[in-house]
Amino acid sequence: MAEEKKIPYKIYLEEKEMPTAWYNLRADMKNKPAPLLNPGTRKPMKQEELEQVFCRELAAQELDDETAYIPIPEEIRNFYRMYRPSPLVRAYCLEEKLQTPAKIYYKFEGNNTSGSHKLNSAIAQAYYAKKQGLKGVTTETGAGQWGTALSMACAYLELDCRVYMVKVSYEQKPFRREVMRTYGATVTPSPSGETEAGRAILKKHPGTTGSLGCAISEAVEAAASREGYRYVLGSVLNQVLLHQSVIGLETKTAMDKYGIVPDVIIGCAGGGSNLGGLISPFMGEKIRGEKDYRIIGVEPASCPSLTRGRFAYDFCDTGMVTPLAKMYTLGNNFIPSPNHAGGLRYHGMSPVISQLYHDGLMEAVSVEQSAVFEAAELFARVEGILPAPESSHAIRVAMDEALRCKETGEEKTILFGLTGTGYFDMVAYEKYNDGRMTDEIPGQEELERGFATIPRL
Numbered sequence: 001m002a003e004e005k006k007i008p009y010k011i012y013l014e015e016k017e018m019p020t021a022w023y024n025l026r027a028d029m030k031n032k033p034a035p036l037l038n039p040g041t042r043k044p045m046k047q048e049e050l051e052q053v054f055c056r057e058l059a060a061q062e063l064d065d066e067t068a069y070i071p072i073p074e075e076i077r078n079f080y081r082m083y084r085p086s087p088l089v090r091a092y093c094l095e096e097k098l099q100t101p102a103k104i105y106y107k108f109e110g111n112n113t114s115g116s117h118k119l120n121s122a123i124a125q126a127y128y129a130k131k132q133g134l135k136g137v138t139t140e141t142g143a144g145q146w147g148t149a150l151s152m153a154c155a156y157l158e159l160d161c162r163v164y165m166v167k168v169s170y171e172q173k174p175f176r177r178e179v180m181r182t183y184g185a186t187v188t189p190s191p192s193g194e195t196e197a198g199r200a201i202l203k204k205h206p207g208t209t210g211s212l213g214c215a216i217s218e219a220v221e222a223a224a225s226r227e228g229y230r231y232v233l234g235s236v237l238n239q240v241l242l243h244q245s246v247i248g249l250e251t252k253t254a255m256d257k258y259g260i261v262p263d264v265i266i267g268c269a270g271g272g273s274n275l276g277g278l279i280s281p282f283m284g285e286k287i288r289g290e291k292d293y294r295i296i297g298v299e300p301a302s303c304p305s306l307t308r309g310r311f312a313y314d315f316c317d318t319g320m321v322t323p324l325a326k327m328y329t330l331g332n333n334f335i336p337s338p339n340h341a342g343g344l345r346y347h348g349m350s351p352v353i354s355q356l357y358h359d360g361l362m363e364a365v366s367v368e369q370s371a372v373f374e375a376a377e378l379f380a381r382v383e384g385i386l387p388a389p390e391s392s393h394a395i396r397v398a399m400d401e402a403l404r405c406k407e408t409g410e411e412k413t414i415l416f417g418l419t420g421t422g423y424f425d426m427v428a429y430e431k432y433n434d435g436r437m438t439d440e441i442p443g444q445e446e447l448e449r450g451f452a453t454i455p456r457l
Ligand SMILES: Cc1ncc(COP(=O)(O)O)c(C=O)c1O
Pocket: 115, 116, 117, 142, 143, 144, 145, 146, 234, 235, 236, 268, 269, 270, 271, 272, 273, 274, 275, 342, 343, 344, 388, 390, 391, 419, 420, 421
C-alpha cells in the first residue's frame, strides 16, 4: 500500500465547489411521480391543502415537478459549511481485503453529530419553518438519526422540536434520545397514549414495539392540534429527496474532477431519501440518454417494500391520517419485525424512487440482517469507520458486486452511499457479536395481511 495513488483516499471538495442549487430530478423524469392525494376527497393535494400539514415553501417544493434547479438559500448553505462538503472515499483498504479488481468509492455522510445524511434536509425544513414564523415542528424518528438531525437544526434556529420515536428504538437507543434532549427536543416513545392515533394503535396492537408508520400518525396529529406548528418528515417526500441531492451533486463534482465514472451506484433504501439524493444527477443523465449506470436500491429482507411490495396508492402512516402516496408499499398496517436497521423499517417508499423502479430505470435487492452485519464488521475493521446498520445494507451489496468482479476479472467502478455511523447501534452490534442475531423474513401470509390494508381507490 506504499505506492502513491493517483486518486487520493479522500476527495474533499473546497467549500466554493459545493452546490448552490438543489437538483430536482422530477424535472427530467418522463413519467412523473404520481401526486399525493387528499385522504378525504382522494383528489390530488393542492398547495393550500398541503400547507395545512407542511410549511408553505416545502409544500411548493413538494408540488414542483418542473424546476430543475432550486437555489439553496444562503443561510442553509452556511449551515452546510459546518459539516460539508463530505468526503468521497476510495475504499483502497476494502479493495485490498477483498482482493478485487473493482474500484470502490463511498460518499461518507456520517461526519456530523447527528451521524447521518438526515441533517441535509433537517436544516432546510427547519429554515423554511422559521422563515414562515412558526413556533415549532413535530416529527417521527425510527433509528433516531432523523430526530437528532432535526433537533440540531431546530436548536440552531431556535424552534421547538417534538419527536415521536419508534418505541423499540427509544428503548434500544437511550443515548440517541439523550442527544435529542440535549439539543432541546421533547422525545416521546411511539405509540404513546398522548394522541388519538397512538391510543388507537395501542388498542389494536397491544404491546407493539411501534413502527415509523405509527410514529408519523402521532406526529401529524400533534402538529395539527398545536397552533403555529407544522409536521416535517425525514424521508419519502419529494422535497426531502430534493434536499438530499447535495449528496449526489457533490459526488458527481468530485468524480468529474478525477475523470471517474461509476458503473454501479448503490444506496440503502428506507423511505428512499439518501438513495434518491445520491443517484439524482446520475439518474438525470441516464434519463436524458447521456450516460448509462446500473443503480441499485438495497432494503432489508424483513421489510421488502420494493422487492415484494405492491405499487399502489397507500397512506404514509398507520393511522391513515396522512395524504396518500403512490408508492411501493407493504400496506400501511404492516409492522416489520423489530430488526435493528430502524431507519429501514418503513412500509412504503418514496414516490420518485417507486416510479423509477417501476419504469425499470433502477434495480432493487433485499438482504438479510446477519449478512449485513458481517459486511459492517469487515468494513469497520478495514476502513476504520463504524457504519450504521442502515448504511451497511449498501456496503453488503457493494461488497457482493466487488466479489463478483473478482470472479469475472472485471474492473468495475462501484459507488455506494455510506449514510451514517453506528455508534448508537451497539445493542445490535452486541447481538451480532454474541451470535444472537436472527434473520426475520415475513412469509407471504404476513405480507397479504399488510396488503389487505392498502385502500382500494
Ligand atoms: C444512517 C441512515 N441511513 C439510511 C436511512 C434510511 O433513510 P432514507 O431511505 O430516507 O435514506 C436512515 C434512516 O433513518 C438512516 O438513519
